[in-house]
Amino acid sequence: MKKLAILGATGLVGQRFVQLLSGHPFFEISVLAASDNSSGKKYGQAVHWHLETPVLDKVKEMVVRDCRSDFEADYVLSALPSDVAGPIEEELASAGYIVFSNAANHRLDQNVPIVVPEINLDHLNLIQSQQTKGKIITNPNCSTTGLVMALKPIMDRFGLEEIKVVTMQAVSGAGYPGVASLDIVDNIIPYIKNEEEKIVNESKKILGKLKEGYIDPASFSLEAQCNRVPVVDGHLLSVFVKTSERVALDKVIKAFEDFAPLGGHKLPAAPERPVIYWPDMEAPQPRLHRNSGGGMSVSIGRLVKVAEKQIRFVALVHNTIRGAAGCALLNAEAYDLLMG
Amino acid sequence: MKKLAILGATGLVGQRFVQLLSGHPFFEISVLAASDNSSGKKYGQAVHWHLETPVLDKVKEMVVRDCRSDFEADYVLSALPSDVAGPIEEELASAGYIVFSNAANHRLDQNVPIVVPEINLDHLNLIQSQQTKGKIITNPNCSTTGLVMALKPIMDRFGLEEIKVVTMQAVSGAGYPGVASLDIVDNIIPYIKNEEEKIVNESKKILGKLKEGYIDPASFSLEAQCNRVPVVDGHLLSVFVKTSERVALDKVIKAFEDFAPLGGHKLPAAPERPVIYWPDMEAPQPRLHRNSGGGMSVSIGRLVKVAEKQIRFVALVHNTIRGAAGCALLNAEAYDLLMG
Amino acid sequence: MKKLAILGATGLVGQRFVQLLSGHPFFEISVLAASDNSSGKKYGQAVHWHLETPVLDKVKEMVVRDCRSDFEADYVLSALPSDVAGPIEEELASAGYIVFSNAANHRLDQNVPIVVPEINLDHLNLIQSQQTKGKIITNPNCSTTGLVMALKPIMDRFGLEEIKVVTMQAVSGAGYPGVASLDIVDNIIPYIKNEEEKIVNESKKILGKLKEGYIDPASFSLEAQCNRVPVVDGHLLSVFVKTSERVALDKVIKAFEDFAPLGGHKLPAAPERPVIYWPDMEAPQPRLHRNSGGGMSVSIGRLVKVAEKQIRFVALVHNTIRGAAGCALLNAEAYDLLMG
């Protein structure tokens, strides 16, 4: 069993790491680290647990420690908040750790890949240009993950010219305490700080091409408008796409359904169907479809052909699983298989 | 005082008519009509009241009658559901009544105008081509109303080429009982029957040009994707616009703020500011801004310039006031002033 | 494998039956029956699925049939609505079927037991006084189930004199479409038809004593006030209890924790811990604790001693699992073990 340290273990994404690693076939949690408020306490006491499944008793008994870099761990999963993640992750990389980070701090660094294994597993090789003994590998922002999973099969088959996306994002995406209830009961907030920029920059990098020591970003135009909605988990995206080639809906559907680029590799966190197309007019819905594929599948619906080279559709991603902890874990599994 | 008959008086839009007419300076309710379930009962007993302000006692005591065409009324306001509105409204027009209808049935009829007084008051003249003694004048679908109010100032100043809109629509838009709670608590439904078609067709007609006996629809391209969200009142629209001319944000804001085409006419239901621009990053929000201008103002925010001829923004419309009863009432006021 | 027919299979409780029977060690679904609207269709087309886990493909393919009494089935699970359940269930009992019913119609019949296996398994014997070849065995109303599970350990140890309970009930308790969203978003409805009477009558019968051919109801006084709240699943109950004997909180907690009357019998649907006491001040909460024990455990918290013979606490029950389909299934398992 490989040993994993979880940083930011008491936060929402940290809790998902703990949940997803329960019963993992070749990873086990060796370290739970968090801020000084929590360090020294048992995890069961330090954590304000928010998930519907309970914490395992043995994990509850583990003592939370600080985030300084002397972990007994093969890999580090970082769910640190972005106001502290940057220097801690750098220090860990310098100290020789392989860090799988959900934080935004290093995503746009030239040498750091943003990886979604089904999309750009080859970008992992970018870490060879990192000068440190250890390495940093990031996964995208939660809404970005849903978008690129939906776009990749279309890009491969028809090319992408112009994308406009409107997001309707769940409150868990803002962490805890995050969004105040007074701001969201019977309400929507049409703004999420930095989110629109992240979607644009990260999507272009993920869907870009690996070059010598950097990623050449994709050249399509992309615009996003982000909204916070009163939903617990699951970001819904309304996506308008202009393609390079003529599209036919049956071929788009086939592209979604055939999308299984990891088929050869057996990764425990990988869903059987990374992208699921739902023909029902009222699908996908956050409450009904967010847990598809254990929260790791992206659901697509409302697919409409608008013009010869234009389609639109709706996509749903579980923001704290596929959009955060699950993707980082999948990155760790992929690294372990290919480079570990 | 002119006498008004309200059809469909017990429904959600009917209740708004009753609310908005309380204390009206020159209209009074003479008839409350509804389906046979309700007719014969006192309004206070027949109605399942959903609004936060109470019904006036004298209205509660009025006896609800059926919708057959022998009303003692100068004008008829119709909030009938579309499965019955069509023939009833035709019969009333034949019988000589001026019908202001919120129902979709006749909106796309060649001779019937869809009027939002601030936008296309001149379309009222289309009724002269109706062969009946009475006339039918419609107001748009709720989300359409918000969209065209936001687009009109831009169209007049910069021209419109291509519009994409994503709506996040309140549950009151579906009437009562409407959306089941099990479908919307902790959820979004990415589909509203017929809504996307209505937005496209009605917007082009409203923003089109009055010709001899018909409306020549506007020529921009328009696409909509509609979602139901867990909000009581207030439809939020995320709008992407390509203009014909180069845009500058300060001029767009000025166009919104200067938009007061009824300035000369004093109509009681008309808000002082039909379109309000909110500079705050987190505005507009349904709960905070839907009642602006008594629910008759459309709120705009998150205005961004994307390219030389591209902008995007968010718009909010109170769906049962400006988007339904309030607009029909404003149409009645405008007709009464100009043609009554 | 014993064959089970599910009646009312397309409704919310019927869906839970389908979900809970997936992978059952000795029961399999042989018949899915529903109203004439659904009969003849494949289950996957007939059902408007509301649960977060998907329907198995083989169940989707089963053809739904009507509810007439010629099933190939060892047992019948009835999730029929109460407006049709009565005569259909009687006919089935006459035709020789053992019917496990979630409907209220026969619960208060003298010869019909209301069974919660952990509480009153001996009441099963009451069916011997039923004159039909088949038999009817009911489970309680959803909120009643939570209440009696919480009261039984207290009654056994300290006796019960007077109980007052206020319920905060989830929308799924009203079925589908059930509660209109306009009635419950940003709102509470302080009334649920017939619910208060059911809690009183059913609780006294379940906690009563089996006599020759009838149940002698428990003699404590009991009052309930029921509210509908904007929660998807999970009824929360605030309970005030006057006991016959002096209480000590540690003994009450021990009574909850030791409560395992089925310990000897191995029933697949039975949770390891039927009643779970949570010491955390903010527990139990519907979203976090409703799925405890697979939705079959009742969670208790906020336990306070008020006076020598008075306590109060909060209880949570998953209304469509322990409070409906899960309890009926547990009854079928218990019957099969003991009498089958």
Added chain:
Amino acid sequence: MKKLAILGATGLVGQRFVQLLSGHPFFEISVLAASDNSSGKKYGQAVHWHLETPVLDKVKEMVVRDCRSDFEADYVLSALPSDVAGPIEEELASAGYIVFSNAANHRLDQNVPIVVPEINLDHLNLIQSQQTKGKIITNPNCSTTGLVMALKPIMDRFGLEEIKVVTMQAVSGAGYPGVASLDIVDNIIPYIKNEEEKIVNESKKILGKLKEGYIDPASFSLEAQCNRVPVVDGHLLSVFVKTSERVALDKVIKAFEDFAPLGGHKLPAAPERPVIYWPDMEAPQPRLHRNSGGGMSVSIGRLVKVAEKQIRFVALVHNTIRGAAGCALLNAEAYDLLMG
């Protein structure tokens, strides 16, 4: 016009003060004071406004100052949070100001009255035992206010022996940011810190008797269990009452409807009907009835006679109007009339 200083003016209760004082016949706002974060800024910039009606422009332009005691004001309304209110209010009283406080800090001080004008206006005289030049007058906790308004008419007519109350409290009661959305969407929290104690202690004091220099608390027994629910405004209370005398429902209803103890005094903030009884089975509901009497009336429904000397009912109070700012303002109006 008397001049009023508002302390804690940017908070939720402070915003209600600002809203309620707009257009007041004999009070005007002279000072808006808040924490050092806000002081020096214009109110329009300092406040995160949460109410559906907009702030007046002239109030937006006022500069917020700190809470030190050199106000140009006849009265001080304090909406300070309890972690800072205590010493600031004492200092103001020492400096000669009459302070109407919504904070809990001094409510249980022997010399400080908790006043709800309709209930215990005579308790105002307790301030004469305060040794300071200025005085402190408090209003109750939000849920307590609803409870005592409902109990007072019953106590006067039938006497009170034993009361049990379960509250379902809106999120605005916790201030801003207050309750995290992740804790309350699709959820209930069965605990509110210090709330149960406040209800018990404050209710007994308010319904107690004024003696020489202290209040002799009422002698009934009272128990409360408090829950936070996903509602914006409006606390709902389920109340079980044992009376001293036999009750008859028609007399209870009459007691509620006749309850108008301020009848003689004309106070602008006083509602025409302090307690409204709603006979409809589904009333009162937070969204529909919280604004009754401008948010100053308490609504009662679901009245049931349980036994000769037992009733139960549901009560609704607007927590930030009658339960906070509105009650403090009413106290100021009453003081001004009687002692000012």
